[in-house]
Amino acid sequence: MTxxxxxxxxxxxAYVAGRTxxxxxxxxxxxxxxxPLPGVPEAIGRAxxxxxxxxxIGAGLLTDALATRLDVDRNRIAIGCGSVALCEQLVQITCTAEDAVVFPWRSFxxxxxxxQIVGATQIRVPLTAGHALDLDAMAAAITPETRLVFVCTPNNPTGPAVRRAELERFLDSVREDVLVVLDEAYREFVTDPEVPDGxxxxxxxxxxxxxxxFSKAYGLAGMRIGYAVGPAHVAEALRKVSVPFSVNAVGQVAALASLDAQDELRTRCAAVARERVRVRDELLALGYEVPETQANFVWLPLADRALEFSEHCLDERVVVRAFAGSGVRITVxxxxxxxxxxxxxxxxPLNG
Known part of the structure; x- marks a missing residue:
């Protein structure tokens, strides 16, 4: 017996990470x-x-700093071991096996x-032909059992972001007892003024x-620091189910130091945005389909040739992220x- x-x-x-x-x-x-941003390595060294x-355990200094910067009550903020941990906690606090979660697909x-870990029902809503979220279809997919909806904007791995008018129309249509999560991991790279601040x-x-x-634009992927801003009772529940001490001390210090380097952050994000346009334009000129993107990556919907393209790039000493049968995500x-x-x-050989 076992x-x-x-x-x-x-x-x-299994969650598949990008290869190194x-x-x-x-x-x-x-x-x-x-x-990391200027001043962060030194802060890490001291910590x-x-x-x-x-x-x-409560990440008090970081919570206060975020509350001040975002102009929100500190009780509406929960810190987590990366935003992915907060995703798990959100499902835990809203769902049982009798409930359902709506999310776009393909997405995070x-x-x-x-x-699936919680045992809740998955309701996957296909993207549009332009590889963007179909919010009308997501609204229609909400059932009486739905407790949680994930809206990834910009969408990972395809890149498009949801604009204000369509998002507000969607939010107005969702029942008040359903929690809508705006997953804005790539918010700092957004340049489209029609994409709202969640x-x-x-x-x-x-x-x-x-x-x-703090994993993306702030350059702290190895430190695992994310945060949620929402209703105070939801933030309180997130803190209740978090693994004690999972938000490490060095990461908290690094995040605090990062918040003090906003000028450099904006400069870096602007540089990524410029390169994003160049990369997309040149790929389009080569004949690739490339959806519009507001993130720090581009998406090539290569379908059955995704793995072939990935291996070709690896032969050229470039590692990209292939999703078999779907496409390839490439960091800018x-x-x-x-x-x-x-x-x-x-x-x-695109046409080979």
């Missing part, structure tokens, strides 16, 4: 090439002297994993919560990295 494990876990998909290959450029995980102490691959919407709608992260790096990617894309 120890019994839940039988349904045999069907649980020695000697190759990594454009697979949407990390920023420039590294290292106290790693024998437990971290502040953690959504179905977290939903924190403002969370202040207007009592059933809206926003997820943000610095100019040199992007030039290498474009050279690999040019040598791929």
């Amino acid at each position: 120890v019994r494990i839940r039988a349904d876990l045999d069907q649980l998909p 290959v020695a000697g190759s450029l990594k454009l697979a995980s949407n990390e920023v090439s420039a590294g 290292a002297a106290d790693v024998h102490r437990y971290p502040d 691959e953690a959504y179905p994993i977290m939903t 924190v403002g919407l969370a202040g207007r709608y009592d059933n809206v919560l926003v997820l943000r992260t 790096g610095d100019t040199t990295e992007n030039d290498a990617l474009l050279a690999a894309a040019k040598s791929f």
Whole structure:
């Protein structure tokens, strides 16, 4: 006999991270090439002297700093071990096996994993022909059993963001007892003025919560710091189900230091946005289909050729993120990295 494990876990998909290959450029995980913001490594160094102490379980200083910067009540903020941990906690606090979660597909691959772990029903809503969220279809997919809706904007891995008019129309249509989560992991890269700031919407709608992260634009992917802004009772529930001390002390210090480097953050994000336009334009000129994107990546809907393209890029010492049978997500790096990617894309037999 062996120890019994839940039988349904045999069907649980594994989260697939972007590969790291020695000697190759990594454009697979949407990390920023420039590294941590100024002042952050020094803050991390100072914090290292106290790693024998437990971290502040409530991340009080970081919560206060975010509350001030976002102009929201601190009781509406919950800090998590990356926004992905908060995704899991959101499913835990809203759903049982009798409930349902609505999310777009394809979108962030953690959504179905977290939903299945709880045993809730997954309601996957296909994207539009332009690889964007279909909010009308998502609204129609909400059932009496629905407790949670994920709206990923910009959408990972395809790139389009939801604009204000369609998002507000959607939010107006959702029942008040359904929590709508605006997953804004890539918010800092958005340049389209019609894409709203979710924190403002969370202040207007009592059933809206926003997820943000320090992993992307802030360059702290290895520190695992994310945060939620939403109704105070939801934030309180998130704190209740979090793993104690999961938000580590060094990460808290690094996030605080990052908040003090807003000028450099804006400069970096602007540089990514410029390169994003260049990369997309050149890929379009080569004959690729590339949806519009407001994130720090582009999406190539190559369908059955996704893995072939990924292996071709790897042969050219560029690592991208392939989704078998669907497409390829490519991080927008610095100019040199992007030039290498474009050279690999040019040598791929697109019509072969």
